[in-house]
Amino acid sequence: MILRAAADVMGRVGPAGLTLAAVASEVGLVAGTLVQRFGSKHGLLVALAKQTARDAHARYEHVRTEQASALAALMTLTAESMTPMATPENFANHLAFLCMDLTDPQLHEHALAIHQARGRAIEALLIAAVSSGELRAGTDTAALTGSVQAIIAGAGLTWALDRQGTLPQRIRREVNTLVSPHIPSSDSSDLEES
Numbered sequence: 001m002i003l004r005a006a007a008d009v010m011g012r013v014g015p016a017g018l019t020l021a022a023v024a025s026e027v028g029l030v031a032g033t034l035v036q037r038f039g040s041k042h043g044l045l046v047a048l049a050k051q052t053a054r055d056a057h058a059r060y061e062h063v064r065t066e067q068a069s070a071l072a073a074l075m076t077l078t079a080e081s082m083t084p085m086a087t088p089e090n091f092a093n094h095l096a097f098l099c100m101d102l103t104d105p106q107l108h109e110h111a112l113a114i115h116q117a118r119g120r121a122i123e124a125l126l127i128a129a130v131s132s133g134e135l136r137a138g139t140d141t142a143a144l145t146g147s148v149q150a151i152i153a154g155a156g157l158t159w160a161l162d163r164q165g166t167l168p169q170r171i172r173r174e175v176n177t178l179v180s181p182h183i184p185s186s187d188s189s190d191l192e193e194s
Contacts, residue, residue, distance in 0.1 A: 049110030060121035
């Protein structure tokens with residue numbers, strides 16, 4: 001509950017506005033309680049990063065059981081990864097925190113773990129799609145995984161600039177464009193809707 005609230009506050013106020021007091025207010029606690037639990041804002045950010053890394057695999061498992069199709073699960077997983085960034089302002093605030101992750105060694109360690117966990121989930125879904133015949137046999141799932149991750153990052157920036165549609169819609173469209181040539185049948189139009 002506290003870490004989810006911290007993520008919500010992050011998206012609304014960015015690094016400058018994120019304080020233990022703001023998070024405490026969000027969950028109905030006093031800041032001292034968060035100081036006792038996390039020690040500092042940095043401690044809270046580290047705890048949030050650790051939890052996000054742990055949740056990445058659980059989210060993959062949940063999405064995979066929800067969807068009959070590996071490609072539908074891929075679309076859901078990739079679109080949901082950007083759900084907290086519903087507005088360009090939220091995206092910019094989360095991007096500012098990513099910049100902190102890139103320069104702080106402790107935060108970077110966890111950001112990398114999140115990136116790798118999501119990569120493993122994406123690749124597992126692509127491998128499953130090849131196994132089930134949703135993607136052509138011989139599809140280079142490792143290379144496609146890297147491209148999906150690059151699209152997620154790049155589509156977010158493009159969307160924040162041109163603001164066309166929602167971010168999940170943009171992600172779905174771009175990932176669909178990427179995987180469509182690897183689909184055995186010519187009908188891949190249903191992917192975006194999954």
